[in-house]
Amino acid sequence: xxxxxxxxxxxxxxxxxxxxxxxxxxxxxxxxxxxxxxxxxxxxxxxxxxxxxxxxxxxxxxxxxxxxxxxxxxxxxxxxxxxxxxxxxxxxxxxxxxxxxxxxxxxxxxxxxxxxxxxxxxxxxxxxxxxxxxxxxxxxxxxxxxxxxxxxxxxxxxxxxxxxxxxxxxxxxxxxxxxxxxxxxxxxxxxxxxxxxxxxxxxxxxxxxxxxxxxxxxxxxxxxxxxxxxxxxxxxxxxxxxxxxxxxxxxxxxxxxxxxxxxxxxxxxxxxxxxxxxxxxxxxxxxxxxxxxxxxxxxxxxxxxxxxxxxxxxxxxxxxxxxxxxxxxxxxxxxxxxxxxxxxxxxxxxxxxxxxxxxxxxxxxxxxxxxxxxxxxxxxxxxxxxxxxxxxxxxxxxxxxxxxxxxxxxxxxxxxxxxxxxxxxxxxxxxxxxxxxxxxxxxxxxxxxxxxxxxxxxxxxxxxxxxxxxxxxxxxxxxxxxxxxxxxxxxxxxxxxxxxxxxxxxxxxxxxxxxxxxx
Amino acid sequence: xxxxxxxxxxxxxxxxxxxxxxxxxxxxxxxxxxxxxxxxxxxxxxxxxxxxxxxxxxxxxxxxxxxxxxxxxxxxxxxxxxxxxxxxxxxxxxxxxxxxxxxxxxxxxxxxxxxxxxxxxxxxxxxxxxxxxxxxxxxxxxxxxxxxxxxxxxxxxxxxxxxxxxxxxxxxxxxxxxxxxxxxxxxxxxxxxxxxxxxxxxxxxxxxxxxxxxxxxxxxxxxxxxxxxxxxxxxxxxxxxxxxxxxxxxxxxxxxxxxxxxxxxxxxxxxxxxxxxxxxxxxxxxxxxxxxxxxxxxxxxxxxxxxxxxxxxxxxxxxxxxxxxxxxxxxxxxxxxxxxxxxxxxxxxxxxxxxxxxxxxxxxxxx
Numbered sequence: 001x002x003x004x005x006x007x008x009x010x011x012x013x014x015x016x017x018x019x020x021x022x023x024x025x026x027x028x029x030x031x032x033x034x035x036x037x038x039x040x041x042x043x044x045x046x047x048x049x050x051x052x053x054x055x056x057x058x059x060x061x062x063x064x065x066x067x068x069x070x071x072x073x074x075x076x077x078x079x080x081x082x083x084x085x086x087x088x089x090x091x092x093x094x095x096x097x098x099x100x101x102x103x104x105x106x107x108x109x110x111x112x113x114x115x116x117x118x119x120x121x122x123x124x125x126x127x128x129x130x131x132x133x134x135x136x137x138x139x140x141x142x143x144x145x146x147x148x149x150x151x152x153x154x155x156x157x158x159x160x161x162x163x164x165x166x167x168x169x170x171x172x173x174x175x176x177x178x179x180x181x182x183x184x185x186x187x188x189x190x191x192x193x194x195x196x197x198x199x200x201x202x203x204x205x206x207x208x209x210x211x212x213x214x215x216x217x218x219x220x221x222x223x224x225x226x227x228x229x230x231x232x233x234x235x236x237x238x239x240x241x242x243x244x245x246x247x248x249x250x251x252x253x254x255x256x257x258x259x260x261x262x263x264x265x266x267x268x269x270x271x272x273x274x275x276x277x278x279x280x281x282x283x284x285x286x287x288x289x290x291x292x293x294x295x296x297x298x299x300x301x302x303x304x305x306x307x308x309x310x311x312x313x314x315x316x317x318x319x320x321x322x323x324x325x326x327x328x329x330x331x332x333x334x335x336x337x338x339x340x341x342x343x344x345x346x347x348x349x350x351x352x353x354x355x356x357x358x359x360x361x362x363x364x365x366x367x368x369x370x371x372x373x374x375x376x377x378x379x380x381x382x383x384x385x386x387x388x389x390x391x392x393x394x395x396x397x398x399x400x401x402x403x404x405x406x407x408x409x410x411x412x413x414x415x416x417x418x419x420x421x422x423x424x425x426x427x428x429x430x431x432x433x434x435x436x437x438x439x440x441x442x443x444x445x446x447x448x449x450x451x452x453x454x455x456x457x458x459x460x461x462x463x464x465x466x467x468x469x470x471x472x473x474x475x476x477x478x479x480x481x482x483x484x485x486x487x488x489x490x491x492x493x494x495x496x497x498x499x500x501x502x503x504x505x506x507x508x509x510x511x512x513x514x515x516x517x518x519x
Numbered sequence: 520x521x522x523x524x525x526x527x528x529x530x531x532x533x534x535x536x537x538x539x540x541x542x543x544x545x546x547x548x549x550x551x552x553x554x555x556x557x558x559x560x561x562x563x564x565x566x567x568x569x570x571x572x573x574x575x576x577x578x579x580x581x582x583x584x585x586x587x588x589x590x591x592x593x594x595x596x597x598x599x600x601x602x603x604x605x606x607x608x609x610x611x612x613x614x615x616x617x618x619x620x621x622x623x624x625x626x627x628x629x630x631x632x633x634x635x636x637x638x639x640x641x642x643x644x645x646x647x648x649x650x651x652x653x654x655x656x657x658x659x660x661x662x663x664x665x666x667x668x669x670x671x672x673x674x675x676x677x678x679x680x681x682x683x684x685x686x687x688x689x690x691x692x693x694x695x696x697x698x699x700x701x702x703x704x705x706x707x708x709x710x711x712x713x714x715x716x717x718x719x720x721x722x723x724x725x726x727x728x729x730x731x732x733x734x735x736x737x738x739x740x741x742x743x744x745x746x747x748x749x750x751x752x753x754x755x756x757x758x759x760x761x762x763x764x765x766x767x768x769x770x771x772x773x774x775x776x777x778x779x780x781x782x783x784x785x786x787x788x789x790x791x792x793x794x795x796x797x798x799x800x801x802x803x804x805x806x807x808x809x810x811x812x813x814x815x816x817x818x819x820x821x822x823x824x825x826x827x828x829x830x831x832x833x834x835x836x837x838x839x840x841x842x843x844x845x846x847x848x849x850x851x852x853x854x855x856x857x858x859x860x861x862x863x864x865x866x867x868x869x870x871x872x873x874x875x876x877x878x879x880x881x882x883x884x885x886x
Contacts, residue, residue: 314656
């Protein structure tokens with residue numbers, strides 16, 4: 001940051017002083033902040049009509065299409081991944097690094113320098129000055145040493161002629177706090193880049209009972225050609241049963257080339273198979289307030305089931321460097337493959353678990369009545385005329401309609417999972433709906449990020465660096481012991497590079513110890 | 520008594536305390552000052568009880584066995600604004616003790632009052648939106664406590680330095696200076712926006728909207744966005760008059776604040792202290808803890824969500840403040856303007872993002 005004194009600046013000097021200039025810092029700071037604001041107003045990665053609406057609000061309906069074209073050409077609709085925004089971040093990192101390197105030697109000298117006595121004439125110019133008479137019985141030098149120790153400093157001593165000087169310093173290294181902070185930001189950026197480079201972030205919609213070996217990129221493919229290529233590769237994957245070595249040899253490429261192709265097309269092999277055994281939403285009491293989204297997942301590695309875990313939001317599954325997060329869910333359109341899981345119990349008998357699809361029948365234990373599953377509703381409610389309808393798009397209140405045939409009588413009845421009073425069939429037997437399985441899918445976020453630990457290391461450094469930079473200070477104290485007619489007195493000089501207020505209170509304590517020491 | 524009654528008492532106490540603090544400045548009688556502090560402390564105590572009671576209720580709603588750490592009632596706009604006021608008053612009462620100066624209260628209690636007023640006129644306290652709601656799955660994490668409390672502590676530190684920074688500008692600028700225009704126009708805009716929001720609130724409160732829908736669809740519909748062109752023109756004219764008025768009579772406000780008996784240097788010092796404490800807390804609690812939590816809940820520690828971007832902008836503004844002050848030795852108007860801009864960015868991060876922009880942080884509007 002300082003002006004460089006050389007007469008002839010070489011090219012590399014010029015580059016260096018460009019990157020270390022405070023002007024660059026200000027320009028980059030402002031550009032990042034200002035362009036970021038635009039990126040929060042325009043929704044990122046949204047459908048064109050969303051931002052057209054935003055723009056018509058802002059600039060009027062006539063100017064909006066033009067504005068949209070301009071902003072779109074400048075990548076503002078996906079700006080945080082655009083080349084110019086990433087360049088700004090890179091410039092920011094370079095500026096930070098060069099500025100720190102530029103200033104580091106000067107600070108390092110101060111940090112390394114051992115505590116040293118101060119020439120008597122310099123005492124007048126000190127940041128904090130004080131004088132105090134030794135009123136206690138002790139030897140002034142002993143008292144001063146004790147006083148230093150009492151406020152937590154290690155005393156050093158220097159005598160010249162008849163004058164003794166006690167001096168000390170503490171936390172010189174705290175001047176490095178600001179460098180730890182600056183470096184930590186670069187570490188975080190390195191971690192982020194490493195994660196992008198060596199890892200992936202994909203999504204996976206997994207219906208109950210199904211298995212997947214790859215996740216997909218969240219965003220839409222850029223071009224139709226890419227989308228087609230992705231589809232072809234997915235078909236091939238299916239054809240080879242996700243056997244990557246086999247697929248590589250079929251395509252006549254090496255395995256690492258295949259990995260590169262897959263990544264560029266937004267297909268990420270997990271390295272194992274993942275099966276969704278079950279998905280469920282828990283609600284608070286009888287309300288429709290979701291309490292938990294739960295997916296029971298099984299990891300199948302090398303043909304063997306190695307791990308089964310129930311994941312929730314905030315409770316992901318980790319296996320072989322891949323983390324699987326609960327992120328969304330949904331319902332399939334077709335209920336015909338769904339299986340109702342029912343507990344059937346005859347009068348006085350034990351309960352039996354039954355599984356049946358729509359159209360299938362079972363015999364109730366005990367009574368021998370036939371129960372046929374005729375309908376399913378994910379969120380049952382009845383309208384004014386008593387007709388059933390689904391009040392929500394999700395499985396908020398699953399219910400099945402059964403036809404009960406006992407003897408000649410035929411009756412229809414809705415059985416609701418949430419309400420036990422609907423489980424009784426009237427003849428003493430009970431049919432409890434435990435679940436309707438196979439019609440929901442779980443939306444998973446799947447990630448491999450080897451850089452995340454570097455990011456966390458950077459965060460730790462950032463926290464520590466800021467603590468040191470703001471709450472610790474390099475404190476120095478010098479005390480000259482001068483003999484006068486009325487007794488000895490201490491002339492104090494002290495300095496702290498920040499938090500002077502707290503340091504002054506410490507000096508007040510030192511003064512009290514000096515005045516009363518040895519009493 | 521239940522939590523809303525205690526909230527009611529604390530709101531009244533803060534309003535009364537505001538009036539007494541202002542009276543105290545006018546008369547400088549110690550008795551008045553002590554009364555102001557007492558009333559503010561009572562308000563703070565009632566608010567503390569109310570927050571605890573609400574936490575207990577939330578814990579009951581969440582059901583047996585739920586973590587006590589997650590029963591902190593800061594899960595919607597209403598609760599978070601109240602928590603913000605609580606942090607602000609706590610910070611103020613500590614500073615009052617430490618600096619033994621009560622005049623400052625006349626500037627902090629109005630911020631508390633404004634926040635409480637905002638709760639009303641933004642519809643955050645409409646029936647249906649201030650009820651205790653159990654936590655949605657994404658919020659069920661122990662990071663909630665660390666992330667949200669530290670964020671709000673830093674917000675209130677920034678609010679303190681905003682108020683001292685603004686006071687600094689008021690006492691140290693003269694009519695022909697740019698910084699004078701900056702604070703008078705800024706204050707004029709704040710008054711205009713709040714007044715316009717107040718009118719909308721009176722007109723549309725029957726609709727019982729959420730704050731988000733109210734702001735998105737009805738904000739300024741009675742004034743600047745009215746269907747009638749005449750009303751629009753009149754509103755703009757009136758706003759212009761208000762802003763010009765603040766600019767013209769700004770010197771009067773200067774006299775009032777000079778009466779606080781705080782030197783410009785002290786104001787500058789407190790502004791810096793507020794930021795020096797708020798910045799590391801914001802970095803740790805807001806950015807780092809937020810990133811760790813997002814990583815756990817969504818599998819992305821940073822997703823350029825509007826809330827995250829605005830936090831980053833806020834962070835950059837305050838980082839700029841610190842570098843300009845410590846490295847370039849900026850003092851006076853320039854640095855005070857930066858501290859005010861920083862808080863404008865905080866307001867954007869906290870309110871504008873939640874009310875106007877979409878994103879992951881819309882206070883539990885689904886998964």
